[in-house]
Amino acid sequence: MFAFIIRRGLLSLLILFLAVSLLFGMIHMVPGDPATVMLGPKATPELKAEYSRRMGLDRPLVIQLGRFYAGLARGDLGVDPFSERNVVNIVWEQLPYTMMLVLAAIGGASLLGIPLGCFSAIRRNSLLDRLTAVMSVAFIAIPSFVVALYLLLWLAVKWRWFPAMGAGESGNFSDQAYHLVLPAIALGLGWVGYIARLVRASMLEVMEENHIRTARAFGLSERTIILHYALRIALLPTVTILGLGIGSMLSGALFAEIVFSRPGIGKLLYDAVLTRNYPIVMGSVLVTTGFFVLSTLAADVINAFLDPRLREQRGS
Amino acid sequence: MSLPVLNIQDLSIHYQTEQGPLQALRDVNLQVPEGKIIGIIGESGCGKSTLISAIIRLLAPNARIGRGSVNFKGRDLLRLSRDHMRALRGDEISMVFQDPMTSLNPVLTIGRQMYDVQHRSAANRAEKTARSLQMLDRVGISDPATQLQRYPHHLSGGMRQRVAIAMALMAEPDLLIADEPTTALDATLEVQIIHRLKELQREFGCSILFISHHLSVIAELCDEVIVMYAGEVVESGSVRDVFIDPRHPYTQKLLECDPARIAQRTRELPVIEGSLPNLVDLPGGCIFRERCSHRLARCGEDRPDLSGNQHQAACHLLDAES
Ligand SMILES: Nc1ncnc2c1ncn2[C@@H]1O[C@H](COP(=O)(O)OP(=O)(O)OP(=O)(O)O)[C@@H](O)[C@H]1O
Ligand code: SF4
Ligand SMILES: [Mg+2]
Numbered sequence: 001m002f003a004f005i006i007r008r009g010l011l012s013l014l015i016l017f018l019a020v021s022l023l024f025g026m027i028h029m030v031p032g033d034p035a036t037v038m039l040g041p042k043a044t045p046e047l048k049a050e051y052s053r054r055m056g057l058d059r060p061l062v063i064q065l066g067r068f069y070a071g072l073a074r075g076d077l078g079v080d081p082f083s084e085r086n087v088v089n090i091v092w093e094q095l096p097y098t099m100m101l102v103l104a105a106i107g108g109a110s111l112l113g114i115p116l117g118c119f120s121a122i123r124r125n126s127l128l129d130r131l132t133a134v135m136s137v138a139f140i141a142i143p144s145f146v147v148a149l150y151l152l153l154w155l156a157v158k159w160r161w162f163p164a165m166g167a168g169e170s171g172n173f174s175d176q177a178y179h180l181v182l183p184a185i186a187l188g189l190g191w192v193g194y195i196a197r198l199v200r201a202s203m204l205e206v207m208e209e210n211h212i213r214t215a216r217a218f219g220l221s222e223r224t225i226i227l228h229y230a231l232r233i234a235l236l237p238t239v240t241i242l243g244l245g246i247g248s249m250l251s252g253a254l255f256a257e258i259v260f261s262r263p264g265i266g267k268l269l270y271d272a273v274l275t276r277n278y279p280i281v282m283g284s285v286l287v288t289t290g291f292f293v294l295s296t297l298a299a300d301v302i303n304a305f306l307d308p309r310l311r312e313q314r315g316s
Numbered sequence: 317m318s319l320p321v322l323n324i325q326d327l328s329i330h331y332q333t334e335q336g337p338l339q340a341l342r343d344v345n346l347q348v349p350e351g352k353i354i355g356i357i358g359e360s361g362c363g364k365s366t367l368i369s370a371i372i373r374l375l376a377p378n379a380r381i382g383r384g385s386v387n388f389k390g391r392d393l394l395r396l397s398r399d400h401m402r403a404l405r406g407d408e409i410s411m412v413f414q415d416p417m418t419s420l421n422p423v424l425t426i427g428r429q430m431y432d433v434q435h436r437s438a439a440n441r442a443e444k445t446a447r448s449l450q451m452l453d454r455v456g457i458s459d460p461a462t463q464l465q466r467y468p469h470h471l472s473g474g475m476r477q478r479v480a481i482a483m484a485l486m487a488e489p490d491l492l493i494a495d496e497p498t499t500a501l502d503a504t505l506e507v508q509i510i511h512r513l514k515e516l517q518r519e520f521g522c523s524i525l526f527i528s529h530h531l532s533v534i535a536e537l538c539d540e541v542i543v544m545y546a547g548e549v550v551e552s553g554s555v556r557d558v559f560i561d562p563r564h565p566y567t568q569k570l571l572e573c574d575p576a577r578i579a580q581r582t583r584e585l586p587v588i589e590g591s592l593p594n595l596v597d598l599p600g601g602c603i604f605r606e607r608c609s610h611r612l613a614r615c616g617e618d619r620p621d622l623s624g625n626q627h628q629a630a631c632h633l634l635d636a637e638s
Contacts, residue, residue, distance in 0.1 A: 215432075
């Protein structure tokens with residue numbers, strides 16, 4: 001198990017390196033001169049050149065990338081040209097908000113979706129089964145920012161059940177959780193039906209397998225069979241997809257953070273892109289990519305925990 | 317003679333398929349007397365697995381029971397409530413399934429699965445583990461304590477099959493049903509398992525319904541044998557009678573094809589020319605007609621009934637003789 005995690009960890013680092021290098025190149029191809037955006041259209045060419053030199057923008061891309069990694073190795077992501085603060089600190093402050101949002105969304109969606117899927121597999125064509133079928137299609141089709149806007153409009157503005165803005169008082173857990181509800185629903189709702197359908201499909205498949213018939217032939221209760229013998233196997237593909245799904249959730253988090261005026265990496269990245277604030281953009285991209293890579297790693301580890309065959313196959 | 321433990325009467329089962337109902341079993345009669353080992357032989361697709369799945373009511377979802385009864389110790393299993401049926405499974409009736417590679421749960425340890433099947437016992441965890449160890453030892457698995465920690469994919473087919481047999485015997489059932497439990501094993505292992513099974517059967521005093529492709533295994537293990545062809549019982553009787561004096565042309569062919577008769581081990585049921593009739597669109601008359609070399613004129617019209625007392629066969633040749 002340990003060897004497995006090490007191997008997967010190294011692979012994750014490699015993926016992270018490639019992804020970040022690629023993004024680094026892409027960001028610098030975005031039109032718009034950062035110096036102009038930063039200093040305003042009236043800035044003199046001398047001022048702009050001075051700014052570019054200070055930010056290292058006049059160097060070739062490869063050198064810039066090399067510097068970026070050199071800094072990264074020291075735990076230094078550069079300085080925010082606006083506030084003169086360390087980028088690492090800025091990003092580190094925002095990260096927990098986004099992580100909490102994504103984890104709440106995916107956790108909530110799983111807590112609802114997995115039992116729903118399980119139930120619809122067992123009671124096929126029941127009302128609930130058909131409902132999840134409709135739900136999955138309907139909510140996948142609706143983008144999360146639309147859901148976010150309507151939730152905001154009704155639950156927060158019209159009925160005032162939930163707060164409309166911000167992330168809550170820092171240090172006050174229940175207030176933060178309260179502020180998390182609407183954005184998490186906006187982000188996770190589309191996943192409930194999807195997870196339910198995934199679990200249902202693999203559950204139906206597993207329930208047909210021979211070992212389930214064996215368990216039945218020994219008179220084990222349906223409950224034991226479903227929870228201990230079938231679900232564990234049926235969850236494997238779902239866990240993998242959830243691990244990958246965190247990637248698309250991160251982009252959804254961007255909308256949720258903007259609509260609900262929540263702090264977070266998405267909001268940070270959005271603002272930084274508008275102002276061509278490269279150090280912040282790179283810092284945000286780095287942590288989100290890292291978060292994504294980590295979540296796929298977590299999915300693999302969970303699966304290896306669920307299935308001994310995976311554990312050994314990749315561990316050896 | 318005591319009452320049979322299992323008494324199947326006129327059982328007919330079909331599968332719903334796109335082509336129409338596939339008549340997998342037609343008017344099957346079968347008795348398993350107490351403490352006896354009954355063998356079923358017949359080529360692939362003749363309905364052996366369908367028959368035993370019907371007994372414990374774990375048929376495929378598209379299977380339909382047309383008519384008949386499955387009487388087990390005075391109760392008709394086909395009319396038992398689901399809960400009562402479940403209460404029988406793994407207690408009074410237990411099963412060893414055909415494919416040992418897929419019939420154990422891949423993500424749970426052998427120990428966990430053996431522990432779980434003892435769910436009706438009031439014993440505590442330590443006692444149940446001790447019992448699992450003891451049963452693994454009884455079926456000839458060395459170092460049982462290590463095996464309990466392992467997962468099915470660590471074990472060879474033969475080992476898994478022994479585990480499956482140990483699990484089935486652990487319940488001390490009145491009826492043990494084994495669907496080709498030795499197919500996955502090599503010849504030496506097969507002999508070992510057969511001897512074990514016979515030994516354990518004497519010890520526990522259960523009845524066994526044993527399916528096999530191997531004529532020699534049936535001859536060695538069983539008291540009585542039932543020969544099935546395309547969903548029908550074509551011959552039944554004591555192993556001695558059937559093997560020494562086969563009456564149905566199908567049984568005769570089976571034994572004929574087997575050059576060493578029952579003395580030497582054959583891996584598979586001998587191959588007979590021709591193929592099984594289409595079970596969706598059944599021809600009238602005798603089911604074996606297409607492949608029979610003794611065919612009579614009436615074989616195309618009348619379906620022969622089983623005739624005889626202890627040793628029965630369904631063939632018009634027998635009427636002609638008597
Ligand atoms: N779920 C099903 N749907 C349709 N037809 C089926 C189904 N299960 C079995 N059959 C058909 O029913 C017939 C009997 O199958 P069964 O599995 O009982 O045979 P068998 O004697 O056990 O064969 P084998 O020796 O290969 O295990 C075969 O023709 C088979 O194709
Ligand atoms: S009834 Fe006729 S066709 Fe059928 S086995 Fe006997 S002789 Fe052959
Ligand atoms: Mg079979």
